[in-house]
Structure formats: C-alpha cells, structure tokens
Amino acid sequence: MKFFTTELFADLNSQDEDVVDRAEEKWEAAIKGYREHFRKIEEKLPRSLVQFSKNVSLHDSRVMSTPNPVVTLVATDDTGTRNSAIISVMHEHAEFYLIYQDLVEPSRVTHSVDCPRFDQRNVLWLYDEVGLAKSGVFSHEILLSNGDVIHVEFRGFRYTQRLIVGPRAAVEMEAAGQPGLSTA
C-alpha cells in the first residue's frame, strides 16, 4: 500500500491523541493522493477494474478463506499455462469473486505492523489500492482488518457477484440502481 498504509491505519488507532490527530491529517492527504493517482492511471486500467473501483465498496465485507484468502489456479490449454487468482468476499447482499488473470508473479500476503486493534477472528476488507505496475500489468493491494496486506499483479481482471438474498431484496437493490447480478 502506498497511500492507506498499515502504519497509518495503526496510527489512527493509537492511544496517543496527538498521533491520532496527525494520522487523521495524513489520512485526508492519502485520500486526495489516491484519487489523483487513480485519475492519472484510470485510462490505462481495464474497464472492469475501473468499474469495480468506482462502483463497488467492499469496506467491512468479510474476506473468505483466511488466513490464505488468495486461491491460485493453474490453467493449461493449447496455448500454454497461466496462473489466475481468486479472492472471495462476502458483502451484505452478495458474494463477490475477484478474478485476477495472467498473474505476473505469485500473489503475496505481508504483515508489516502489529497493532492491538488488528483482529484475526473476523477478517474484513478495509481499504484497497489499484496501480499500474507497467504497461499492461496492474496491481491490486488490499489491507485487511487483521493487518495483512494482499498483493496481486496481473494482466486481466473481472469480478462476479452472486446474490445471497431473496427476491424482495433483489427488487429493492434494482430500485436503488444496484443490479442484482452482474459481471464485469
């Protein structure tokens, strides 16, 4: 993470009020910085990744399959062998599957800071950043509530959501402008 770092998040939760004051200011600067960063690279990102970043908020959603939430698939066909990775996240009304295609390198999970507020019992999605590693290669980093950060570098991206609600809730979501089932 370059903007919403684990260290900054830990400072937000410091017992020292002065540290929290400074961390709040840095957090605001991080939001502005990330939005500017995103604006600069947006045209070079896959449309599906832009759509995901702009329209889907997974904050507070439960990350499945922890402590190893990234499932790597090795697919072989007549054109060769490619690695893909899948992260599944349980949102309020749907389970999201984030599918990273053509991994450039194996995904990683790092843990750089210990903070008493990090919790292993209920691992949630906190903040994420997308990036442009180089032309045609994209990155996605996700800070989790246990203090882990997922790093993925890939060439293609899609996401799918599977509804986990009844028909009435689906109708309400449609009325609110949120498609009940979509893939990008």
Add this chain to the structure above:
Amino acid sequence: MACSYHEAVLATDGSGDVTKGAGIGRQIAVDRRKAGNDVVVCGADPKENRREAREIEIAASDTGNYILHGAHSSPGANALNHYQAIAPPPHGHCFYETKGRKAK
C-alpha cells in the same frame, strides 16, 4: 462549542454519504449504537467530535473492543471517519464530522 448527536443513515449506493437525522440525546445515541444502529456526532470542533464518538462507542460495547476507520478511499466516496466494533455486535457505526467531512 458542544457536539450534537444525530440518528444517521449510511447511503447504500457506494457513495459513503452519511445523512444526519433527528437530533438525539447522548444516552439515546449510546442506546442506538447498542442496538446496532448508526449515529453521527456533529459540531465545529473535530477533536471533540472524535472524542465523543469514541466515548459513545466504548459505552455501547461490553468489551470496549472498538476500532477507528478512516473515511473510505474509493474514488468518489464521501464517507465519514467512524468508530465501530472490532468484532460485532454491535453492528453499525459511530460517525463523526471532521474539518473537511460533514454529514449531509
């Protein structure tokens, strides 16, 4: 200047907007948080807002197991900083206004 406490509604459209509702007393704010509802602390002094939001969250939790989340980072998001339980219950959030982020 004293804080004010309000019922709060978090937008479901991904914008992160927090709309403040009726003004409520501090104890009612605690009770609403205990019940898993959202509340927002408003006022001109951001530090006081944060302190009050934390105290409400502590009072609403049996274990004092709260965490502060900065506003969400998604492009276009207008969320407010907030306290919430590390491991619910209670569900919901105790939002507070900062210098640059206000409830609608």
